[in-house]
Amino acid sequence: MITPYFLQNFWGEKNNGFDVLYHNMKHGQISSKELTEFIRERATIEEVYARSMTKLAKSAGNFSQLGTFAPVWDVIKTSTEKLASCHLELVRKLQELIKDVQKYVDDQAKAHKKTKEEVASTLESVQTIQTTGVALQKSKENYNAKTVEQERLRKEGATQRDVDKAGVKAKKATETYKGFVEKYATAKSEFEQKMAETAQKFQDIEESHIVHMKDIIQSYTQSVDETHVQIGEVRIEFERNMENTSVEGLIQKLSDSKGTGKERPDALEARHSKCKSSEVLLSLKNVTLPSPLKEPNPERGKHLRSAGKTTRTQTRRSRQKLNLLMSPRLMKMASASDRKDRNQMISFLNTPHFNTVKPSNTVFKLFLSFLHLLGL
Structure with a gap:
């Protein structure tokens, strides 16, 4: 069980935690699309490289077939063709992975849309506590101002009428301030409850998103690793073929294929x-x-x-x-x-x-x- 970091760290005086977490969820969808583009670009690079290797192998097949070195070109051509096949196989795997990532992006968009509907009430609570907090602050300032005004008139010996009039205003400000305090307390309680649930929901979404993204990266890494293993096998095979292609063997092959006979001229x-x-x-x-x-x-x-x-x-x-x-x-x-x-x-x-x-x-x-x- 992961520590509920979102629940502990997204409150604050201005209650902007919800907005930060919501946009972070939207950024997750952007990251998924960017990862798709990255894998697609890698597949394009591998495809271009594979085509270039295929062209190079074809060129090696068209090189001179004369001389003792001619059989070596067949070894080089075969090895180059196998390397091209390895990269084409990687292209195929990456294209399959792109389909999986694209499907995840679509599912993620649907999940985000559903989450947006589910946290709509939390957004209302956030807006309520924010507006109530602003109103409470103004009410508090008005209450303080009216109370101070009433006390000033009393100290200055103003007429009773003015003092009573100031007292009515102070009482009204007190009642208004008291009402906003109660309203803010209700909004605060509702906000904290819904924000706690929403923060955990956002963290669950992010955990699932990161796990899925890591799975995609793991599949990507595995495909690349398998290709590297295949390339290593081709390299080992090429080295073994070159070791088996000895100088004596090349000389003998030319003698067997191009020899003109073993009988010397008669004396x-x-x-x-x-x-x-x-x-x-x-x-x-x-x-x-x-x-x-x-x-x-x-x-x-x-x-x-x-x-x-x-x-x-x-x-x-x-x-x-x-x-x-x-x-x-x-x-x-x-x-x-x-x-x-x-x-x-x-x-x-x-x-x-x-x-x-x-x-x-x-x-x-x-x-x-x-x-x-x-x-x-």
Whole structure:
């Protein structure tokens, strides 16, 4: 139970407490209308902001979709659209709240009209005691004046007729003053009773008004808080999406979507040379050199023995030459595509050991073909 402050603090000499409390009730209705305008203005601001955010999100969607940064624009666009939705949701809640406040304003106006009718008698009591108080004051002043005049005439030794005449006026002033005192007492009693009831009524109205206004503010605050929570969730989601959007992920996404293939260009010349080198080496392997001649018959003559000796020597040297060509080291050099390895092969072929042996015509021709295919 709230202390009856209005009952205790709105009396005073001029009895203006009723007028102050009545206008305070009217100010409550003005406050309700102003609160409605405030919430409506806030809703308008939120709506304009939401539209601006929607426009900004649309602009983000029209930004360049090229480059590794392009996927980030989708994250920014989605987050901005969600922020716009949060503010639009707040606009919807505020518009619903405005309807409730407007309904309260209408109900408040009806309640004030009813209260005005109920306290009309109190207003009459106020006016009565105010007018009676003024009349009582004048009557008191007249009574004092007539009484003083009568006493003055007596002291100055005026004629009895003048003294009696002054006495009649003083008596009449006394009766009038007494009547106003009684009338004021009645008006005062009625005023105090009705003013006490009215003051409590005004306080009850103000208590109900403040409670209702606080409920409206609470609804307003709750709507704003819910929007802030939603905005916070959007912010957290945006931060999480940006954390998940790693540099490696963006590079990989561009590679997957714009990649032109994983196969590198073929080393055609190297494979071609290697292939032909192998063919030449196989040809060299398959060369059938003349077998050594048998020991000539002594009866066939000395020149035949000399010719046989020369043929065997050439055959042996040709086989030595071919063995060198078919050695693992030379095979590796011949199949290499690197120019450096080819140069090593040339250096090997120019060694004194290799050059001391003169190949036969067949081996020499094959070897020259081999070098030609290698580009040496």
